[in-house]
Amino acid sequence: MSTDDIKARPPIRLVLADDHALVRQGLRSLLDLTPDLRVVGEAADGEEAVRRVAELNPDVVLMDVRMPRMTGLEALHALRRTDPSRRVVLLTTFDEDAAIIEALRAGVQGFLLKDVSMEELADAIRRVAAGETLLPPGVAERVARGVAELPRDFPHADLPEGLTRREVEVLRLIARGMSNREIAQALGTAEGTVKNQTSSILSKLGVRDRTRAVLRAMELGCL
Structure with a gap:
């Protein structure tokens, strides 16, 4: 995306959810330096994230997987129940197949490790906001290893x-x-x-x- 394209479009509105205040502050500072991204709200746990999303109706929710009271995965399920089109990107420091599989089953649009670069994160947010589903490289092979354990969401055919x-x-x-x-x-x-x-x-x-x-x-x- 060119600089002119970024300037011509309204910023993508984000709600950021993470139980570590320093992580939220750091991510917010970096994201707010990107012209087409704007953090409009923060949450310290999944329950607060669900409330903030209802209040602010952001374009994308950027949410940690592991949070108190309600995890990111539980919040994802809650958000998808109220709005199946809600755009969510989950972030985690753990490379967990089970979490990825559950998030994919719940309809998450993005799943990233926290060690991604700022450029990769910003690009992921743009792609999700544009309606794409962001599947990390190699995710098919990893999901295939656990797909036999999943309850079947689809009829066999x-x-x-x-x-x-x-x-x-x-x-x-x-x-x-x-x-x-x-x-x-x-x-x-x-x-x-x-x-x-x-x-x-x-x-x-x-x-x-x-x-x-x-x-x-x-x-x-x-x-």
């Missing part, structure tokens, strides 16, 4: 006959955490074509977002 070989290829790139633009570059096609293919994939798999498309495809054995 054969691979839909209408899913083309190219759409399966796009699905595999989505599972690697690639954006539509990156997929288009990898496949040598237009970004608009990838968007159309992604919409077709969601429709054929009977799911509402990229995350659940990846989980559904793994259940069907095509990833």
